[in-house]
Amino acid sequence: MIKQEVLQSQLNKSRKDKFLLILTLPPALKEVNKTGMTERQINALSVDTLQFSIYGDILPKVEIPAVVATYANQSYKLSSYTRPPYEDITVNFTIDNKFNNYWVIYKWLDVLNDDKRSYHDAKNITDGKIQPLNYQANFTLLGLDEFDTPIIKFIYTQAFPVSLDGVNYSYRDAGEIESSFTFAFSQFLAEPL
16 A cells, blocks of 8 residues: 655645543542443542543643843843743533543542532542642643644643533533533643654
């Protein structure tokens, strides 16, 4: 079989529907993870990573602001050489048919603040080690080409969810169920593939 390279026009554009968000579970949630589960359990998860087909404003604004310096009664702008903190990102997603993607985000937030006891790690799954790296993970966003081949990778370091939005049901609408969650992160990296 001869592999032919598809020549693309310079006018081809990236599409909005070609992003895949991959979440790796942090150590605290891996303790909750039950591999080989045959049925759903209230306190268990059954994945190590989750993939979300997402939409919305998913890339943060990248800034290195200028500072003003004065010299000889004039003002000059110079780089501050610093990055301010990134704004939280809200991810819109379609809920899968077993609510697994919604459930994982819910359980992640539950580790941060238990829904019944209202404090961090109420079920003591981290053995009292309340450290940020226990509940943080790197998120990877893949930009795909028209053939669903990854062409760029965006990495959000030390990420964790901060909110999970509600779900709007309607027996009149047969469309897919959608929700969204917001996550915080420390650094944003981009790598062409």
